[in-house]
Amino acid sequence: MTLFFQLIVSGLGFGAVYALGAISLTVIFNTSNVVNFASASLSSAVALLMWLALVRLHLSVVLAWLFALVAAMVIGAVVEAAFLRRVERSSLIVQIVMTLGLLVAIEGLDGALYGFNPKTLPHVIHGPSIAIGSVFLDRNDAFILGLTLVLTLVLYLVYQRTRLGLALRAVASDRDVASLMGIQTQRMVSLSWAIGVLLAGVSAILIAPSISLTPTFMENVAVFAFAAAVLGGFGSLPGALVGGLLIGVMSNLISGYLSNNLQLTFVFLMILLVLYIRPNGLFGKRVMSRQ
Template identity: 40%
Template sequence: MKEKVNLVQIIVSGLISGCIYGLAALGLVLIFKTTEVANFAHGEMAMITTFVSYVFLTSYGFPYFVSLVLSLIFATIFGIVVYLVFMKRVQSAPHLNQIVLTLGLFMVFNGLAGITWGNQPFSFPEAFQGDSYKIGNVFITMNEIFIVILTLVLMLVFFVIFRFSKIGLGMQAASQDTMASELMGIKVSGVFMAAWAIGAALGGIAGMMTAPVTFLSPNMMSEILVLSFAGAVLGGFVNLPGAVFGGLLVGVFENLISYYIAPELRIVFVFLLILIILYVRPQGIFGGAKIVKKV
């Protein structure tokens, strides 16, 4: 009976972590699905947004949720600036060149954060403070409930945006055929900019949910980025619900490995799981037939 109780707690804790991975993976997949660029600077952009939130909280004394909103506004502008200043200039370059640029941005943003705020870890507050609640045989905090609700709400918002809004339909069109989208009057550069803006905001949310657990530092998102990429790959890397599901799967799986085998082997086993799934289904769990974009 004790083993069963532990197993349920491990799965629930893994789902909480998986929500964070899913949010970060959602931003990765959104940018990749729209622009076909894997943004390796995604985690560092999220980290900088989290530091900005920390400044709002400590230097200006704003309440948590005011700081959250202001930080997401910053993240949106940050994503737009990164696209306009860097990515738009290489929009027509080979995708490998664009990926290398994001790796360069990764190093630049990490270095700038270290120079600005130092490498000493900071304590970052949770959205909701308080003791754990016992639901059945599972202990869960109000902050963890908030993370789950936030993930579900964002999934619903993105479903509505992509199904019914003009910008969502434009992203779907641009992801399938860039040239045809331009001929139909869709401003592809505007769609790409929106993808970077929304992706940066999603990464920022993941960063602010991660910081209370891992402490705030320039390297806080390195492992999260790896696990988010893993979740995105499992989901198919072009499927938004698949990104969230992949993140949840990674969260539960790594928790099981940490508890029953060894914490230091969890990433090894996560990538072993990816190898097995991609061997059976190369396009990922939710990936469909490959769509070749015309440029």
């Protein structure tokens, strides 16, 4: 039984990372109606910039974080303005393929710039694990979990309690009406891409020390984030958070009891099952499609 609880607790760190990824996808999807399949390459790029700042340029930790976060927001806004805006009114398939093209191109660009050999990024927090009864929580995992919860809460409050959040939600619910109400919809979409890539970038920086850092290292992580967003119904922030933690814990249980190699398979089967039973996700609302 201790193993069971230990697996649950040690799945929370990765779960929080998946949750951040899912929230990133949700924030972008809500305003722009685009599922950002380029997320894996964008977040890898941010983690590589962090490596550049920290390991290559020897910046202080605070400065390196600042550099990486600002870069993430700029990357998000630029990608939206330069590429996604061009296909804003195009069909869904064009938008999907655009993000997939960006995924390949950005990974290739990073590969050409940094090479594909793995790099190491240091853990943010060091120290002994925290004992909770008979199970242990890794200190770095605890930090990731805490940061994720704080970021989600802040984001949730911004969305629910501020005028900016109101504008973002208005754009999410109906872009044309929001525009008629005097909201700068374009700016809101840019902002959501900036926030989205910021969150995905943070998730990449947090998880990079646990796995090797390469231009493609977030691909597998992104699958779990997509799964988390699907579970959460692609739209709600709390849904994405719960979805991410659930996926993290369950895949860790699979890894512990069955095999490390079957995590992805399990997640794939779960998405397949969830979507087969509830095509709009576990927590998603039913939407009628016009096409």
